[in-house]
Amino acid sequence: MYAKCLVGLALLAMTGYAEAAKPAATDNAGSSGPVSAKTAFWQMYKQAYTWAKDVVPLKLESKELPGVKNEAGKAGMWSATFGSSTKHQVVVITYAVAAHAPDIYKGNNVGSPVPWGGPTRDVMPFQTSDFVIDSDAAYKTAQADADAWLKKHPDKQATFSWATIPRSFLRLSGTSCGATTNPATRHL
DSSP: OHHHHHHHHHHHHHHHHHHHHSOOOOTTSSOOSOBOHHHHHHHHHHHHHHHOTTOEEEEEEEEOBTTBOOBTTBBSEEEEEEEETTTTEEEEEEEESSOBTTTBOSEEEEOOOEEOOOOOSSSBOOOGGGOOSOHHHHHHHHHHHHHHHHHHOTTOOOOOEEEBOOHHHHHHHTOOTTOOSSTTOOOO
């Protein structure tokens, strides 16, 4: 009787171990090509919301991922900065469509939180409802304006960045939101 119980417990423990060893299925497990800003942003936002319920997005940027070509407004890796007023911290979360050793992991990678004093004139959150146009649509629109420049500079890649820019910065720099010296680079 004692031996049967011991064998039963051992089988139960091994079954539990085998279940725990299976990799968890995630929403981002199937993608190996570049993704749009909205796709990556919502994956990172869900992770940030588990970190803090009052999370606010501060910045979203496209990044380069070795082995994945950024094209047509999509990128292999995105980085987002989120802040929490109640925690007085910010955290950077990256989303990558593939792993690249030693420090890029597939899916979300949450950085260490750092102290933050909350929104200031220079660092303002943006509303998720403002994020209406996706990066691939923005690229198509910008491509029409920058087609001649892109043909002259085929080695240049468009980068995408979303952040709230204070009005005083715009007045001082003499630029308008989204305009740069490189017409292939546009802000979402």
